[in-house]
Amino acid sequence: MSQTAPCLLSDQPCLQVRGLSTFFFTRGGIVKAVRELDLDLWPGRTLALVGESGCGKSITALSLLRLVPAPGRIVSGSIRLDGEELLQLPAQEMRRRRGNRIAMIFQDPMTALNPVLTIGRQLTEGLELHRGLSGRAALLRAAELLDQVGLANPVQRLRDYPHQLSGGMRQRVVIAMALAGKPQILIADEPTTALDVTIQAQIMTLLGDLQRQQNMALLLISHDLGLVAQNADEVAVMYDGLVVEQAPVTQLFDNPLHPYSRHLLNCIPRRAGQPTETASPTGPFWHHCPARFRPRPTGPPPLQQTSAGHWLRCWPETP
Numbered sequence: 600m601s602q603t604a605p606c607l608l609s610d611q612p613c614l615q616v617r618g619l620s621t622f623f624f625t626r627g628g629i630v631k632a633v634r635e636l637d638l639d640l641w642p643g644r645t646l647a648l649v650g651e652s653g654c655g656k657s658i659t660a661l662s663l664l665r666l667v668p669a670p671g672r673i674v675s676g677s678i679r680l681d682g683e684e685l686l687q688l689p690a691q692e693m694r695r696r697r698g699n700r701i702a703m704i705f706q707d708p709m710t711a712l713n714p715v716l717t718i719g720r721q722l723t724e725g726l727e728l729h730r731g732l733s734g735r736a737a738l739l740r741a742a743e744l745l746d747q748v749g750l751a752n753p754v755q756r757l758r759d760y761p762h763q764l765s766g767g768m769r770q771r772v773v774i775a776m777a778l779a780g781k782p783q784i785l786i787a788d789e790p791t792t793a794l795d796v797t798i799q800a801q802i803m804t805l806l807g808d809l810q811r812q813q814n815m816a817l818l819l820i821s822h823d824l825g826l827v828a829q830n831a832d833e834v835a836v837m838y839d840g841l842v843v844e845q846a847p848v849t850q851l852f853d854n855p856l857h858p859y860s861r862h863l864l865n866c867i868p869r870r871a872g873q874p875t876e877t878a879s880p881t882g883p884f885w886h887h888c889p890a891r892f893r894p895r896p897t898g899p900p901p902l903q904q905t906s907a908g909h910w911l912r913c914w915p916e917t918p
């Protein structure tokens with residue numbers, strides 16, 4: 600199978616994750632950042648991962664790329680990209696899959712950009728690595744990519760350093776860098792949080808347009824439920840490392856079944872930004888759990904299908 604083949608089979612997921620668990624082995628004990636995660640990413644579709652700070656969203660993303668920092672480690676599970684098991688690939692092969700097949704953009708574009716290199720240099724490096732282009736061909740392609748992400752005067756921009764661009768322009772450059780390898784899957788971790796509201800909307804429109812053009816699967820990580828409602832096809836709600844509910848976006852917003860999903864939706868702020876009330880993974884949310892006093896087997900409840908495409912991990916409210 601070609602390493603750069605776009606995901607054209609829209610009736611099959613590009614990425615299938617099963618039973619993925621990632622733990623941090625710290626001096627203070629084991630932090631179970633991601634537990635028993637199952638998810639599918641489909642070509643041309645957006646799955647949003649929501650939940651508050653510390654629930655495991657970013658570590659999920661880093662696990663999919665096999666970039667979990669020490670002392671963290673993937674302890675079990677399977678990640679299949681078009682049927683190929685990523686967890687068994689040699690490190691060098693995995694490096695090739697990153698960028699070529701799965702790319703990621705982060706909240707703060709400055710973390711992805713080198714402040715002392717021009718935009719042109721940074722883009723052409725990626726094009727050399729992932730597409731084998733060099734010299735003038737790489738520069739031409741870099742300018743095309745900047746044009747594709749909506750930057751005016753792309754040739755001029757190639758000579759700029761990151762600090763010469765606005766935050767929105769920098770995020771467009773980062774998106775261009777992510778697209779350099781023509782990935783099938785784009786992971787966007789809070790891609791607009793650092794930007795002001797009008798620029799946020801422009802970046803989301805851009806991501807949607809690029810996704811349609813390239814039939815990319817998008818994993819959108821966000822705490823902004825308004826943004827998720829507008830941009831996702833499906834939503835997975837995470838709590839304490841576990842997906843507690845997953846459903847098509849309208850179903851989840853119209854009929855959230857898990858008490859934690861309801862709690863999150865009740866916390867949607869009137870203005871864009873963080874929810875006004877938060878629950879820490881170890882903390883207050885379980886006080887709201889209606890089943891908390893009932894004896895139950897140890898370990899979390901299983902994820903069960905309640906209707907087509909709607910999955911729930913919850914002890915029943917009535918015994």
Ligand SMILES: Nc1ncnc2c1ncn2[C@@H]1O[C@H](COP(=O)(O)OP(=O)(O)OP(=O)(O)O)[C@@H](O)[C@H]1O
Nearest residue numbers: 623630632651652653654655656657658659669670
């Ligand atoms: N380097 C690390 N060492 C130990 N624990 C870590 C490390 N990085 C993350 N964790 C833990 O893993 C869990 C999941 O963290 P993660 O960054 O995925 O949360 P998140 O949902 O992305 O939060 P945020 O929205 O704030 O980015 C948290 O309990 C966090 O404390």
